[in-house]
Amino acid sequence: MDRTKADAVRSTCPYCGVGCGVLLRATGDGGLDVQGDPDHPANFGRLCSKGLALGETVGVEDRLLDPMVHGGVADWDDALQLVADRFSRTIADHGPGSVALYVSGQMLTEDYYVANKLAKGFMGTANIDTNSRLCMASTVAGHKRAFGSDTVPGTYEDLELADLIVLTGSNLAWCHPVLYQRILAARSRRPEMKIVVIDPRRTASCDGADLHLALEPGSDVALFNHLLAQIDRQGAMDRAFLAAHVDGVAEAVAAAHASDVSITGLSEADLARFVALWIGSEKVVTVFSQGVNQSTSGADKVNAILNCHLATGRIGKPGCGPFSVTGQPNAMGGREVGGLANMLACHLDLENPDHRQAVRQFWDAPQMPETAGLKAVDMFRAVGRGEIKALWIIHTNPAVSMPDSTAIAAAISGCDFTVVSDITGQTDTARLADVLLPATAWAEKDGTVTNSDRTISRQRGLLPAPGRARPDWAILAEVGRRMGWTTAFDYDNPAQIFREHAALSGIAGGFGRDFDISGMADISDADYATCKPFRWPYAARKGGRFFAEGGFFTANGKARMLPLQPRGLAAPATVDLPYRLNTGRTRDQWHTMTRSGKSVRLAAHLAEPFLEIHPGDAQRIGVDPAGLVRVHNQHGSAILRALITDRVRPGQCFAPIHWTKQTAPSGVIDCLVPGAVDPVSGQPESKAAAVMIDRFPARWYGFAVSRSGIDPDCDYWARTPTAKGWRCELAGLETPDNWEDAARRLFGQTQGSMQTLEDKQGGSFRAVLFGDRGLEAALFVSAKPVAVMRDYLAGLPDSAITGRTPVDQVDPGPTICACFGVGLNTILSAIDSRQLQSVEAIGAALQAGTNCGSCRPELAGLLASSQNREAAE
Incomplete structure (x- = not known):
């Protein structure tokens, strides 16, 4: 056996929804060595820059190690009893609608399942929603309206089989780099493959595109309505598929013909080329993500895309279909267990009495809500109004990530009782909590996640939980037991929860639902421990694609095309807000x-x-x-x-x-x-x-580096870690009376040797502080943005006061390739000195761009700039 695999733990990456497999090894010093798993079907060993750097993120420096109650350390017994008592009392006094859970796509499926069961089945509230509401809710709504279920029809293999890939509202090159590289690799084998990018902004994904449609924001429905109208005009409708498997065709097509494509702002030539590519390509995959979903007409945008695929029968077949790519590692798993306020577990519908009764009976639940709960934005508005009086937030940071975040932070701060489960107590949200519960992090957790093409993979823990951190499922289950539901939450391990989830999915399958993994309902603990990635459904029918031959999950088994018209943006531009x-x-x-x-x-x-x-x-x-x-x-x-x-x-x-x-x-x-x-x-x-x-009329700009800490007190600052400490950008509207005193306050050092250089007339100041280890900190101030070699200074060289590298040293410059740490100046020097003429040549010389490829557009830009400069000379 390959030793690379034999001595490693197989797990999954905790970043985007690609669901890449990783091989983990403990380094012995609390760290982690991370490599791509060559056998995982999502990535076949490839990782992006974030995945490669996972081993650098597992330190415990800012970890929450103990339960905290009102700012003081508490033991688990007191903390969990307080949570159980406050939620029980709030429900008793004000009803189930007065409590809420806000959860996250960072949770594993087993954690998510227990949270949903606790909220909907036992607390009796549907007020459980997830930060996936901010990412993929419009896709869920669009899928359900068209298909009768939240079903992703295709698989990653379709991306490699397609003749045309349309990326709409998706900067795949940066946000899902491994998938983007799979597409580029497929095109290198089949150069006839075409790529179209639809995005108001020119992104890194446009570098490999044959056509970029820079449409006006929010006009996606008009564009896809135009495509549908042209599909009809040019006789490209699949009449047999439509007659057998689709309703609403005439109405949808009529609405498309009535739509005004001019609001897209696209030229007739670009529109004609897009239509010709789409209609003229036998196999089309339309990949869509946040640019489609994050909109007040997001569901309509999704359905406008689905309309075109349904009209042509280009769905479910190899190399064909609409493809939603998710933003979080377990956004799909959360949807599968009913993590959204309007869903039940296993893609069952909360407001369907038969579904509701079946789940209630399966759980032996005392009560079930009959109507959908509050979605994320409305949930926090209800918190702000005092209607929700007990709130539990798990692995997410809504005080920063929710829209209108200032109001959200105020609502959380004013809530009667707020619990936060997280790995750190340092987030903006955690700082507002009454109770903080320390949870295990990635590489400590054990469970499953589901990626964007319905592949369920195991996440396995390798590192020990620090301090007194516990798994989320165990925290939630213990609160359930303390609230009086001992049997229902009597879990010993995640395998037990997974079996229960799989068994419930068999009931969903009995209702004719798409999500059915009941073939795993009897999996043993040992087989769960070694379970390989598999794609659902996993029952009588395993894996594969949906809908090539109909079989939609509506009452009559037919898909629905929807008549759609473009809607304006929620916030129109004005003279004051242009x-x-x-x-x-x-x-x-x-x-x-x-x-x-x-x-x-x-x-x-x-x-x-x-x-x-x-x-x-x-x-x-x-x-x-x-x-x-x-x-x-x-x-x-x-x-x-x-x-x-x-x-x-x-x-x-x-x-x-x-x-x-x-x-x-x-x-x-x-x-x-x-x-x-x-x-x-x-x-x-x-x-x-x-x-x-x-x-911003700054009076001064600054740049600082320090071994220990940087504690700014000015109008603008941005602080990031370095290999030797910290670096920080600064700016202010008012100039300190004494820069030397200001520098000491900034670095928290009242003592120690300091060298300074000040030009009061020119508005510049430089200071370096020395200690036993040599240079401890340095500050550079100027009346204009500070021009110093930042990456060189981040290494805290003793010659820092000049702000520049000595003549015998090379400054690598800002990092361009994060995978291999290759800087801008290194790349430019190699282009000039070695006469490099292509991105591939840069890769051969420096490795830059040879892993995840997300820096390749920047490399191409540097090449073009260099060639233009040479031409001008």
Whole structure:
């Protein structure tokens, strides 16, 4: 046996919904060696930059190690009894609707199952929702309206078999790099494969595209209605499939013909090319993600895509179908166990009396809610109004990640009783809790997750739980027992929970539902421990694709095409709010950085919050490159570094979602996103807030590095870890009276040797502090954005006061390839000195771009810039 596999623990990556398999080995010093699992069907050994850096994120430095009650350390018995008593008393005094759970796609399926069972079956409340509401709820709604079930029809293999891949609302190259690389590898084998990207912004995914459709924000329905109308005009409808398997065809087609495609802002030539590619390609896969879902018309966008695939019968067949890719590692698993407020476990419907009775009988539950609970945005509004009086938040950070986040934080702070289960007590949300419960983290957990193509994989723990941390299922089950439901929550291990979930899925299968893994209902503990990845359904019929020959999960077995018309954005642009703000992820960070932010390698790529803004808009606003801007509307305000680029169009801008009050308090972006939601799915519109942008008139800018800590007190700061400590960007509206005193306060060092260099007239100041280990800290201040070699200074060299590398040393520059730690200057030097002419040549010389490939668009841009410079010379 290959020793690489023999001495490793097989698990799954905890980041996106690709569900990559990983091989884990403990390093002996509390760390972890992480490699891709070559046998896992999702990734076949490949990992992205975040997956490769997982071993750097497992430290216990900021872990929550003990239960905390009102800020003080408590034992488990007291903490859990308090939680059980307060929830019991609140339900008794105010009814089941007065309590709520807000859970997360970071939870394993077994954890999720127990949470849903506790809330809906025993507390009697449907007020359990998940942060997947912010990601995939519109897909769930669209699937159910069209198919009668939340079914992803296809598989990852379809991406490699397709003639045309359409990426709409999906920056697959950065957000799901392993899938993107699978597509590019397939195209290298079949160069005739085409890729179309539909996105208002030019993203890294456009680098490999044959066509980029930069449509106006929110106009997706108009585009796919136009496609459907052309499918009809050009005789591309699959009449036999429609007659046998689809209802609502005439109405949907009539609505499509009545739709106005001009609101997309796309040229006739681009529209004609898109239609020709779509209709002329036998096998089409349309991949969609947050850009489609995160909209007040998200469900309609999903159904507009589904309409086109249904109309042509391009669904469920190899290389064909609509494909939703999920944002979190277990968003699918959460949907399977009923983690959303309007669902029951195993894709059963909460408001269907037969389904409800079957689940209640299976659980032997005392009560079941008869109507859907409050979805995420409405749930926190109810918290703010005092209607929800006891709230339990598990593995998510809504005080930062929810729209209108300032109001959400205020609601949580004002709640009568708030419990937070998490791995750290340092999140913005955890700091508001009455009770903190220490949970096990990835690499300590044991259970299952489901990826975007319905593959269920085992997550296995390797590291010991630190302190007194416990698995989520065990915490939830103990509270259930303490609330009086001893038998129902008498679990000893996750395998027992998995068997129960699988058995319940057999009942769902009996109702004709899609989710059925009852073939696993009798799995032994030993077989669960060694279980290999498998794709559901796993019963009489195993795995595979859905719907190629009909068999939809509606009452009559037919799919439904919906008549749709484009709707306007929730927040129209005005004279006072003329810019359209798009939000999303960066390549190397994840959610609010509680995990990825620990990796020095990942932090080195984009170290502070930024705003992509078009050069024309930057000129009108009066902001220079690397200057700061203030983005604001009626909901909130943020200060961000200006990244001037034509990747965004005039009047549009983009900002990442990752920064928090702990990492960059003025960079929290969701405070600008209004709480407007899709009326069907309840998913917020996170891609099109109306904002104003002004130049932030900083009097001074700073950059600091330190071995120990950096404690800023200024209008703007962004702090990230380095290999030797911390680095921090700073700026302020007021200049300190004494910079030397300000520097000592910044670094918390009142003693020690300090060298300073100040130019009061020019507005510059430099200070370096020395200790027993040599350089301890350095601060650089300027009247303009500080021009120093940041990556060199992060190494705390003794020559730091110059801000530049000595002549005999090379500054690698900002990290471009996070997988192999290759910097900008290293790449530029190699291009010039070795006369490199292609991205492949850069990879051969430096390894950059040879793993996950998500840096390849940047490498191509550097090559183009170098070649343009040579041509100009």
